[in-house]
Amino acid sequence: MVMATTVELAPERTDSRLTDLRLQVRSFLEAERAAGTFTPRCDSWMAAPDPAFTRKLAQLGWVGMTIPKAYGGHGRTPLERFAVSEELLAAGAPVAAHWIADRQMAPSIVRNGTEEQKRRYLPAIARGECFISIGMSEPDSGSDLASVRTRARQVEGGWELTGTKVWTTGAHFAHALVLLARTDPGEGIRHAGLSQFLVDLPHSRITVRPILTIDGQHHFNEVVFDEAVVPASSLLGERGRGWQQVTAELAHERSGPERLMSTVPLGEAWVTRARNNGADPVVRREIGRVTAAAWSLRQMSAAVASALAEGRSPDVEAALVKDLGSQFEQEVVQAVRRSSSLEAAIDPEFARLLMDGVLHSPVFTLRGGTNEILRSVVARGLGAR
The missing domain is CATH 2.40.110.10 (Butyryl-CoA Dehydrogenase, subunit A, domain 2)
Known part of the structure; x- marks a missing residue:
């Protein structure tokens, strides 16, 4: 992030498959953006549905990645999906159409569904043809x-x-x-x-x-x-057993990189402007502070992905990631506003991303459970340990 694409997860230092996968996605996104297929947006995982783009991703094997092969998926690990998700979010790609189905409902159907439900819904999700709310x-x-x-x-x-x-x-x-x-x-x-x-x-x-x-x-x-x-x-x-099932799903919903990367396209544009315009020391310090926070949160989110890969249900950890991550997303917007001069409005792309961030940021700490609810989840969970 400011940002995420400049660093690698610890497992990627020794697993070339993750690095290669990340580079493949990055190359695809650069080509798509150059072709005018999409315009980067803040909050693209919720606010930018594009079924045609989803089908392109599905044809490349980047939707339904963790669905078992027996049900039309690709049998890949949560960390592999994490790497793909980060690249999509960092680029502000239009992924909202399939995001919920891929992120949490596919794992829930795998875990709780009947054989009929698995065979009906899972292959369609992996093909980018079934969207779920x-x-x-x-x-x-x-x-x-x-x-x-x-x-x-x-x-x-x-x-x-x-x-x-x-x-x-x-x-x-x-x-x-x-x-x-x-x-x-x-x-x-x-x-x-x-x-x-x-x-x-x-x-x-x-x-x-x-x-x-x-x-x-x-x-x-x-x-x-x-x-x-x-x-x-x-x-x-x-x-x-709906409550138990929902609680397990929320570990997927609350812990992913989308809980701290909704404003990365704005952050990247901010850094680029600062670099090109010779940012003053105050702006450089702001960028450093935001980047340090992003790195810490990213490691927390990756740790939850690793826990999910091991078959654990880290609901407390996921709630903590969502609480801190959603606050961080709002702070990115505020940091950009504080450090950007009036001349920034002359740049239409930067102004558009800033407007996206400002208008969407109030909902960050509400969706997926308010921060107050999340803190009660963390408190109860830590008290029980």
Whole structure:
């Protein structure tokens, strides 16, 4: 980062495969950008869906990397996926279409899905043809997932779903949605009685309404389930174990390089301007401070990827990465604003990236769980050790 592409992960010093893979991705992205296929953006993993670009990546084997070969994937390691993800994020490439499906839902389906679900969804994810959104957050609930009010009632031949989800990223172009709903009474335990469902979209009894962000863009949605009946085969994993399954998924969602690299394209442009314009000592110190923080966070994120590769579920560590990483992303934007002169506005590319960063930064510490929730996860987890 300011930045990430200038340094290598410790394992890459002895594993030439990771270095070669990183260079392949970098070369591909340079050619695509030169051809005008994409324009770098901040927050590209959430705000820049491009199904055609996703299919290009899939043809090169860079989507569904950790999905087993038996299910159409490539059987590669989380560290290999980490290297590819870093390069895509550093370039600000348009990867939002497949990001959620590839990052956390594919591993969840591998771990919890039936054989039918694995064979139906996993090969399509790896081909870049199946995009999945997540129905977790609800109105008036914030990050308190235990307060889920959406209900799944067992009916003849399947389940009837009733309730509302909000801030559902990508539901307007997704082929399926993974829903967290209450199937059973919690009997005094707030986290009990929850289950997950793989729901195909579109559905006649499911309405997807746009929620526009401050920049007028459409990434989020409100999704209303109006007694929507889905097949019994839609249940993902074990009935009543939705909370445990979601917790395992969040280790993937919260720990990846996207939790600290959303603003790297802006940071790279900042460094380039400073280099070309002869930055003063104050700006150089700011760049050094940000780079040092980026390196430390990157090592933390890589450590979680290594834990996932070993089959562990580092939910506490992932929460810590997300908490610190999202604050760091906001700090990058503020550092650039503090140290950039008014003349920077003359550079349209730099001004565009700065505007991207400023408008998107408020959500960094909200999505994936607010920082307050994450700190409670870390506190409880450390207290139990």
